[in-house]
Amino acid sequence: MSVLVFAELDNGLIKKSSLEAIYYGSEVAKAKGSSVTVLAIGESSNEALAIAGKYGATKVLWASDARLNIASIQAYSSVLAEAVNATSAEFVILSKSSLGDAVSARVSAKLKASIVSNVVDLPDFSSGVTVKRSIYTGKAFATVALTSDKKVIAIKKNAVNVVEGDGSASVENFAPALNDADFAVKVTGTHKASGQVSLPEADLVVSAGRGLKGPENWGIVEDLANALGAATACSKPVSDLDWRPHHEHVGQTGIKVSPNLYIACGISGAIQHLAGVNSSKVIVVINKDPEAPFFKAADYGIIGDVFDVLPRLTKAIQASK
Amino acid sequence: MKILVCITNVPDTTAKISFIDGDTKFNKTGVQYICGPYDDYALSRAVELKEQHGGTVTVLNVGEAESEQVIRKCLAIGADDAIRVNTEPTDSYFVAEQIAHIASQENYDLILMGRESIDFNSGVVHGLVGEMLGIPSLSPVMKLEIDGGVAKMTREIEGGKEDVEASLPLVLGCQEPIAEWKIPNMRGIMSARTKPLKVVEPVGSGLTITEKYALPAPKGAVKMIPAEEAEKLIDLLKNEAKVL
Numbered sequence: 366m367s368v369l370v371f372a373e374l375d376n377g378l379i380k381k382s383s384l385e386a387i388y389y390g391s392e393v394a395k396a397k398g399s400s401v402t403v404l405a406i407g408e409s410s411n412e413a414l415a416i417a418g419k420y421g422a423t424k425v426l427w428a429s430d431a432r433l434n435i436a437s438i439q440a441y442s443s444v445l446a447e448a449v450n451a452t453s454a455e456f457v458i459l460s461k462s463s464l465g466d467a468v469s470a471r472v473s474a475k476l477k478a479s480i481v482s483n484v485v486d487l488p489d490f491s492s493g494v495t496v497k498r499s500i501y502t503g504k505a506f507a508t509v510a511l512t513s514d515k516k517v518i519a520i521k522k523n524a525v526n527v528v529e530g531d532g533s534a535s536v537e538n539f540a541p542a543l544n545d546a547d548f549a550v551k552v553t554g555t556h557k558a559s560g561q562v563s564l565p566e567a568d569l570v571v572s573a574g575r576g577l578k579g580p581e582n583w584g585i586v587e588d589l590a591n592a593l594g595a596a597t598a599c600s601k602p603v604s605d606l607d608w609r610p611h612h613e614h615v616g617q618t619g620i621k622v623s624p625n626l627y628i629a630c631g632i633s634g635a636i637q638h639l640a641g642v643n644s645s646k647v648i649v650v651i652n653k654d655p656e657a658p659f660f661k662a663a664d665y666g667i668i669g670d671v672f673d674v675l676p677r678l679t680k681a682i683q684a685s686k
Numbered sequence: 687m688k689i690l691v692c693i694t695n696v697p698d699t700t701a702k703i704s705f706i707d708g709d710t711k712f713n714k715t716g717v718q719y720i721c722g723p724y725d726d727y728a729l730s731r732a733v734e735l736k737e738q739h740g741g742t743v744t745v746l747n748v749g750e751a752e753s754e755q756v757i758r759k760c761l762a763i764g765a766d767d768a769i770r771v772n773t774e775p776t777d778s779y780f781v782a783e784q785i786a787h788i789a790s791q792e793n794y795d796l797i798l799m800g801r802e803s804i805d806f807n808s809g810v811v812h813g814l815v816g817e818m819l820g821i822p823s824l825s826p827v828m829k830l831e832i833d834g835g836v837a838k839m840t841r842e843i844e845g846g847k848e849d850v851e852a853s854l855p856l857v858l859g860c861q862e863p864i865a866e867w868k869i870p871n872m873r874g875i876m877s878a879r880t881k882p883l884k885v886v887e888p889v890g891s892g893l894t895i896t897e898k899y900a901l902p903a904p905k906g907a908v909k910m911i912p913a914e915e916a917e918k919l920i921d922l923l924k925n926e927a928k929v930l
């Protein structure tokens with residue numbers, strides 16, 4: 366009855382969101398009196414994977430076949446299902462992401478496992494297994510019972526307060542049978558901005574809307590984000606107008622973020638925008654209109670002009686370092 | 687080309703969410719229902735592909751009779767016929783089982799869905815259906831062209847995009863800018879009334895049970911900082927909110 370965590374890698378390192386999933390998995394294992402194994406797929410190193418021990422894992426299975434260097438949804442799902450069987454895992458834990466969604470879904474279908482996504486808290490074992498999940502794009506929660514023998518849980522960022530320990534995990538080679546049919550989808554090109562803080566993973570986010578007037582003014586947003594070490598985001602009209610790339614668009618129809626701090630600059634706070642950011646821990650709103658609806662959803666507010674306030678905040682952060 | 691488009695009947699994006707019966711049921715009173723915005727993109731692209739390549743577009747919903755208004759709207763937008771699986775769609779796996787069951791009876795070249803439902807937001811039904819049918823699934827797809835039996839797509843990934851190619855059949859979760867949302871015209875609305883809408887009964891049962899709902903704790907009052915003292919914000923974020 367062990368716990369298996371699927372860890373995503375980024376440049377060979379376990380992603381931060383996956384470290385959170387490992388910690389979550391270790392808490393589940395603790396409650397069930399069992400242990401956590403991590404599955405990592407793709408290029409990495411023993412040292413990079415042993416880090417999982419700090420988050421409570423005892424063992425990492427590493428599938429390092431070169432064919433797996435490019436993430437393939439089907440192949441990764443097959444490898445994960447094989448690892449579930451090899452470890453007789455009852456729980457499969459992973460962090461919600463576009464790869465995680467696809468892999469968790471296919472694994473659930475392979476194993477006939479209950480699947481629940483957007484889980485925001487540790488499971489309750491008092492009667493069966495129930496979890497709390499976010500629904501209606503953060504506007505409500507549901508308590509859901511998982512009734513199948515095997516259970517797939519995809520967690521949302523900040524589902525658990527991670528406490529780092531000093532353990533180290535043993536890393537074992539995992540060589541699953543690979544099936545040609547699992548490589549039917551061909552990736553023909555990748556366009557990825559490098560060196561930026563990843564938005565879904567970010568603890569701090571600086572976001573801006575139509576109040577910035579045009580793409581040429583984004584310098585003040587980027588300066589503030591850089592000073593904080595934050596990711597940048599934007600409202601839907603901003604990406605629709607091509608002022609910013611589509612993958613920065615947050616909201617009901619964009620990326621859902623739950624950082625510790627979300628700073629909204631020149632964004633009115635339409636309900637569809639709030640839907641994507643309402644699970645942020647602290648929200649700061651900077652808007653020149655005191656009636657902007659966003660202030661109602663904010664923890665801190667500044668009624669002011671972004672062209673004046675943002676550069677001053679950037680300076681204040683630099684001065685405080 | 688035969689295309690199946692799976693659509694959800696969901697509360698409008700501005701709907702006020704509340705619950706009744708001791709927080710065990712969604713309160714439908716006064717709620718306007720729409721076709722999921724991502725499902726709308728899937729449908730619009732399906733209709734465009736039909737215009738380019740010929741074929742048929744079938745709309746599928748797993749839901750109760752109240753979904754039919756939204757299904758008719760999809761027919762008005764350009765789908766040829768519709769299937770409704772008559773059941774309350776209470777679980778992602780259960781919904782996927784219904785879709786896979788229907789799809790296995792016909793040879794669809796494409797099964798298009800939204801990237802995620804806007805009520806339960808799981809983003810998993812496409813992957814579940816792909817695996818149940820033993821075909822690839824991809825999401826979120828922002829661009830889709832069909833060339834012979836091959837789909838050329840652009841998919842959003844964290845921090846960017848990737849170009850992918852795969853042979854049909856495929857299950858895809860769609861998002862903007864894959865197509866422009868279409869608005870039904872008068873002729874479409876008239877013809878939708880007589881297009882076939884088949885109602886079938888569900889198979890199998892779900893693997894989760896939703897027991898209770900809750901609303902988030904109300905937000906405390908906002909603390910305003912005068913613009914002249916904007917710099918104070920940094921101190922508050924550090925020492926009061928402790929997020930820096």
Ligand SMILES: Cc1cc2nc3c(=O)[nH]c(=O)nc-3n(C[C@H](O)[C@H](O)[C@H](O)COP(=O)(O)OP(=O)(O)OC[C@H]3O[C@@H](n4cnc5c(N)ncnc54)[C@H](O)[C@@H]3O)c2cc1C
Nearest residue numbers: 574575576600601616617618631632633635637653654671
């Ligand atoms: C189905 C549907 C889905 C949607 N999904 C999303 C979504 O996912 N994400 C999203 O963001 N939107 C979404 N929208 C759109 C949403 O309704 C709003 O139109 C949008 O969020 C507004 O963007 P904005 O706040 O940048 O622009 P505006 O509403 O135009 O607001 C600009 C704000 O900037 C302020 N401002 C102007 N100049 C300054 C200045 N110099 N200094 C300070 N403040 C200034 C103004 O007071 C105003 O409040 C969706 C809409 C629909 C119908």
Ligand SMILES: Cc1cc2nc3c(=O)[nH]c(=O)nc-3n(C[C@H](O)[C@H](O)[C@H](O)COP(=O)(O)OP(=O)(O)OC[C@H]3O[C@@H](n4cnc5c(N)ncnc54)[C@H](O)[C@@H]3O)c2cc1C
Nearest residue numbers: 692748775776778799800802803806807808809810811896
């Ligand atoms: C009255 C009512 C009660 C409900 N109760 C529950 C509940 O208790 N628990 C629960 O999980 N869900 C419930 N839902 C169902 C919910 O609306 C979702 O449709 C369903 O659960 C799938 O959600 P998901 O987040 O997994 O979909 P996602 O994986 O996010 O959906 C991706 C795509 O799959 C397709 N799809 C999803 N659902 C359907 C569908 N029903 N018909 C056709 N295509 C679909 C769409 O194209 C969608 O864009 C209820 C719905 C209604 C109307």
